[in-house]
Amino acid sequence: MPYTYEYPRPSLTVDCILFGFDEGDLKVLLIRRGGEPFKGLWAFPGGFLDVDTDPSIEVAAKRELEEETGLTNVFMEQLYTFGDVGRDPRGRTISVAYYALLKLADYKVQAGSDASHAQWFNISEVPELAFDHAKILQTALDRLKGKVRYQPIGFELLPEKFTLSELQHLYEVVLGTDLDKRNFRKKIQKMNLLVELEEWQAGVPHRAARLYRFDRQRYEELKSHGFNFEV
Amino acid sequence: MPYTYEYPRPSLTVDCILFGFDEGDLKVLLIRRGGEPFKGLWAFPGGFLDVDTDPSIEVAAKRELEEETGLTNVFMEQLYTFGDVGRDPRGRTISVAYYALLKLADYKVQAGSDASHAQWFNISEVPELAFDHAKILQTALDRLKGKVRYQPIGFELLPEKFTLSELQHLYEVVLGTDLDKRNFRKKIQKMNLLVELEEWQAGVPHRAARLYRFDRQRYEELKSHGFNFEV
DNA sequence: CCAAAAGTGTTTCCGATACACCCATGA
DNA sequence: TCATGGGTGTATCGGAAACACTTTTGG
Numbered sequence: 001m002p003y004t005y006e007y008p009r010p011s012l013t014v015d016c017i018l019f020g021f022d023e024g025d026l027k028v029l030l031i032r033r034g035g036e037p038f039k040g041l042w043a044f045p046g047g048f049l050d051v052d053t054d055p056s057i058e059v060a061a062k063r064e065l066e067e068e069t070g071l072t073n074v075f076m077e078q079l080y081t082f083g084d085v086g087r088d089p090r091g092r093t094i095s096v097a098y099y100a101l102l103k104l105a106d107y108k109v110q111a112g113s114d115a116s117h118a119q120w121f122n123i124s125e126v127p128e129l130a131f132d133h134a135k136i137l138q139t140a141l142d143r144l145k146g147k148v149r150y151q152p153i154g155f156e157l158l159p160e161k162f163t164l165s166e167l168q169h170l171y172e173v174v175l176g177t178d179l180d181k182r183n184f185r186k187k188i189q190k191m192n193l194l195v196e197l198e199e200w201q202a203g204v205p206h207r208a209a210r211l212y213r214f215d216r217q218r219y220e221e222l223k224s225h226g227f228n229f230e231v
Numbered sequence: 232m233p234y235t236y237e238y239p240r241p242s243l244t245v246d247c248i249l250f251g252f253d254e255g256d257l258k259v260l261l262i263r264r265g266g267e268p269f270k271g272l273w274a275f276p277g278g279f280l281d282v283d284t285d286p287s288i289e290v291a292a293k294r295e296l297e298e299e300t301g302l303t304n305v306f307m308e309q310l311y312t313f314g315d316v317g318r319d320p321r322g323r324t325i326s327v328a329y330y331a332l333l334k335l336a337d338y339k340v341q342a343g344s345d346a347s348h349a350q351w352f353n354i355s356e357v358p359e360l361a362f363d364h365a366k367i368l369q370t371a372l373d374r375l376k377g378k379v380r381y382q383p384i385g386f387e388l389l390p391e392k393f394t395l396s397e398l399q400h401l402y403e404v405v406l407g408t409d410l411d412k413r414n415f416r417k418k419i420q421k422m423n424l425l426v427e428l429e430e431w432q433a434g435v436p437h438r439a440a441r442l443y444r445f446d447r448q449r450y451e452e453l454k455s456h457g458f459n460f461e462v
Numbered sequence: 463c464c465a466a467a468a469g470t471g472t473t474t475c476c477g478a479t480a481c482a483c484c485c486a487t488g489a
Numbered sequence: 490t491c492a493t494g495g496g497t498g499t500a501t502c503g504g505a506a507a508c509a510c511t512t513t514t515g516g
Contacts, residue, residue, distance in 0.1 A: 003235065003236045003237070003238060003239045003240065004234065004235045004236075005234045005235075005236075005240070006234070007234060007279065007282075008234045008282040008283065009234065009236070009240040009241070009242060009243065009282065010240070010243050010280065010282050011240060012240065012241050012243065012314075012325055048238065049241065049314075049325075051238075051239040051240065051241050051323045052239065054316075055315065055316045056314060056315045056316065057312065057314040057315075057325070078311060078312065080309060081288065081309065081312040081327050083243075083280075083287060083288040083327070084286065084287045084288075085285075085286045085287065092282045094243055094280075094288065094325070094327075096312050096314070096325075163468090164468090164469090165467075165468075180506070180507075180508085181468090181469085181470095182469085182470070182471080182507095182508085183505075183506065183507085185469085185470085186471095187504095187505090201468095204466090204467080204514080204515085205465085205466070205467095205514075205515050205516065206465075206466040206467045206468075206513075206514055206515070206516095207466080207467060207468050207469085207512070207513035207514050207515090208467095208468085208513080208514070209467075209468055209469085210468085210469090230505095394495085395495090395496090396494075396495075411479075411480075411481085412495090412496085412497095413480095413481085413496085413497070413498080414478075414479065414480085416496085416497085417498095418477090418478090421477095432495095435487080435488085435493090435494080436487075436488050436489060436492085436493070436494090437486075437487055437488070437489095437492075437493040437494045437495075438485065438486035438487050438488090438493080438494065438495050438496085439486080439487070439495080440494080440495055440496085441495085441496090461478095463516105464515105464516090465514100465515095465516085466513100466514090466515095466516105467512100467513090467514095468511100468512075468513075468514100469510105469511085469512070469513095470509105470510090470511085470512095471508105471509105472507105472508090473506100473507085473508090474505100474506085474507080474508105475504105475505085475506080475507100476503105476504095476505080476506100477502105477503095477504090477505095478501100478502085478503085478504095479500105479501085479502080479503100480499100480500090480501080480502100481498100481499090481500095482497105482498105483496105483497090483498105484495100484496085484497085485494105485495075485496075485497100486493100486494095486495075486496095487492105487493090487494095487495100488491105488492095488493095489490105489491090489492085489493105
């Protein structure tokens, strides 16, 4: 018991909320808790800040994420810090939450790794969560809805090649509204963020849709000047 | 030295960034540090979370603010959490920053209280700051610029009665741009957020401007439905 | 040939922008 | 009477929204 302080200190943890998009559904990554408290319930990947080796909170979040899911190189943004008394029965715990969007197709593989207690859940089928993670999830969803208005989140959530209908559907799911197909396409095309490919959807029982990919170079250009992404 | 833990823990502090608006300038409240580290430099009001008595981080921020400035009933929003190693020479310290907008006229008085080491600084004349508070200030200013687009910050920053020119000037200062007088007035009037008073500016060496106040009731209505505040 | 989704233009409306002069007041 | 900011309207432009039919493909 070597660490002693003059005044009591809270524990500091990080939590990672990962969003993915697949088969028309927005998904979130959860981990089944193997120990108390909340054993058997689901929670976000996360853990304690290591004061000696984590140079920043974000690094701690990435480290914990890798330890629990095997995922690396995930770009995360800070979401909010939760610190109400009683949120962790083990004692006063402050949690800094980060969130990220990722291409589920690219990362699906790792589900079979040693971290097989990690699982993607459809956002409408999230099970009971540990701690105050339901509240954290709600905060993250609200943030995502805000973010979609000024950043092209499709870039991060969709696979390399996708159809315009898939992109539109992503927006509809996140925003919770229906969008007009023609207006949506007009708007998207005008941004010049997409590259039209000479490839088409395969294996569908109807007319195949053209595939597109994002123009990463133009994206970087626009990002530096700031741009609007209302749909 | 009674508090002992199995693993090391960081200190957890809160910082309060208070913005005010007065005499055409955006201001921020700072406190002169009386002790080490950074003795003599300026910093935001703040202090340590009291694990035993602060039921939430926000309460801690409000408590520290009152202790150091005498200000109460300040509505604060969480800004960001800063936790890079090295930001406090005394040891690993995580700071949860909150910010608030307030009517400087209402609060000016307390400057003469026991917390007379607190002082309002014009945003363009901020002195050297302790810790990483310059970075925190920049983050808060960025947030303010974002907030102005979808919330009527004049409501919180201006005194009860104000002229349209004062309101316009506030927007110009925060956004860092010039606005067209007629277009600004048209836009503002159309929101129906202002009540036209039968009172006029006094003591100015030119035509006196009409005074307005915000329609708080309509504000609450709009807030619940979400509204746009581009100017 | 049918079902299912892909793909495609035009019109209307409203908000954003640009712009210049007269008015009231105190010094 | 002059200097200073207060106050007002119109015309243009561009993006947002509404809206329906034809095309392609596999079953």
